[in-house]
Amino acid sequence: MDPDAGARTLDLVLSPDSREEVAKNLALLDSMAMLVKAAAPAEGSEVFVL
Amino acid sequence: MSRFASAAATALAVRSGRISAVKVTEDVLDHIGREGGRINAFTAILADDALAQARAVDAAVRAGQDPGVLAGVPFAAKNLFDIQGLTTLAGSIIEADKPAADDDAPLVARLKGAGAVLIGALNMDEYAYGFTTENSHYGPTYNPHDVARVSGGSSGGSAAAVAAGFTALSLGSDTNGSIRVPASFCGVYGLKPTFGRLTRRGTYPFVHSLDHVGPFARSAADLALAYDVCQGPDPLEPNCADQPFASAVAELGKPASDLRVGVLGGWFERGASAESLLAVDLAGEALRATRGVILKDAEAARAAAFCLTGFEGGQLHLDDLRRRPGDFDPATRDRLIAGAMQGPDILAAVRRLRAAYLAQARALFEQFDVLIAPATPFSAPPIGEPMIELAGKPVLVRANAGLYTQPISFIGLPVIAAPVKTGARLPIGVQLIAAPWAEQTLFRAASFLEREGVIGVTDPVSQPELIH
Secondary structure (H helix, E strand, O other), X not given: OOHHHHHHHHOOXXXXXXXXXXXXXXXXXXXXXXXXXXXXXOOOOOOOOO | OOOOOOHHHHHHHHHOOOOOHHHHHHHHHHHHHHXXXXXXXXXXXXXXXXXXXXXXXXXXXXXXXXXXXXXXXXEEEEOOEOEEOEOOOOOOOOHHHOOOEOOOOHHHHHHHHOOOXXXXXXXXXXXXXXXXXXXXXXXXOEEOOEEEEEOOOOOHHHHHHHXXXXXXXXXXXXXXXXXXXXXXXHOOEEEEOOOOOOOOOOXXXXXXXXXXXXXXXXXXXXXXHHHHHHOOOOOOOOOOOOOOOOOOHHHOOOOOOOXXXXXXXXXXXXXXXXXXXXXXXXXXXXXXXXXXXXXXXXXXXXXXXXXXXXXXXXXHOHHHHHHOHHXXXXXXXXXXXXXXXXXXXXXXXXXXXXXXXXXXXXXXXXXXXXEEXXXXXXXXXXXXXXXXXXXXXXXXXXXXOOOOOHHHHOOOOOEEEEEEOOOOOOOOEEEEEOOOOOHHHHHXXXXXXXXXXXXXXXXXXXXXXXXX
């Protein structure tokens, strides 16, 4: 995701330093999300009950 | 009493009148006054209130009344727990502008109700988002075993206060490993109970779907004492399950020979340091564990916890991220912003994975009573070092300290993090993991390992004064 587009959507202002760090964190989250989507069942329960 | 006296021994001495709670409290305050700055575990010391509580305990003893099972035992709470008359900081300066709490959080109140004496509030990572307690507003909490190293986080003050002998007990919270990581780095015991077991009311939230609270102690027996006092329903907290009281103290000393124990392999040994693997080996050997047990999808579960944390944490702080971005620690702020930018579509995948992964874990617990995994992939890293070498490769400390804790808290399993006697200079812990609501089994296993000399606290050696 483009951090500037994300910031506009959330009405946030990013400093240049912040923009770079947010971009790195977004890249990490994207890679994590790919792992989740690959492992999660395509359908099934979303209910978490212990 | 020794500064490392157990909670059980202190309570026994106070209840029998051999020592007054006031004397115990004065000694603790004196100790913190002399050495507290070296560790920076506390963000507030409540000397007057603590002495008033201690006087009330002594008055009860003199009057022949029951002063409580924790009579005169010093404890402290992570500064995301409400403490009456104190502003709940949650490690931030943004919250410092808010009014003081009207009441104690129920867990603080329950410990005080059992006669324990609240000494103060403890340092933490800002908004509990971190594994090192290098807090840019209140300073780092230094590891009592080596003040050049981090205490772990986010409940770093809670672990360090207990390790340093400032208090016998403390309270912390754990969303992704924030009790278990600092327990490992500081060489103390920490309990992350089943999700929903202990009431979170009166604590500053981080990730509603993952937040847990629990105690730290220097022995399995003290951990059990504190946990038993903390147990109980809370009709005012929807997340707190209405579970019957299940005494941990009653499990201490019971045999462990019938426990079916497995050591988690796969994800839980990949990337671990030699000392981390040694800790697991020692605990596994003592419990005659089956090796190489696989909890499938642990890596994806960790990734899901990562995404969920960013999303819920980011949404929680969105208003302040808009209004006061400069008042956040930059490292916290930029992760929260990125987390908030994730599309909500990830949540459905996270939830489906969580349900399926829990079912896999339940199936494993048909075969095993206790699973063992490292608490951390390495021992405490140096303060100010973002990277650490692992298996010959540099890795980020903040991103990797919770490698083995996140897949477990993602599905709310109960865990005792216990310090293993590896013989190394720095402490390191293991996770003893059980099925949901089976905390009693964990206390049986921990008590056995302690009797066998496999786990236990090593008092920190004297450290040269640190010049801040």
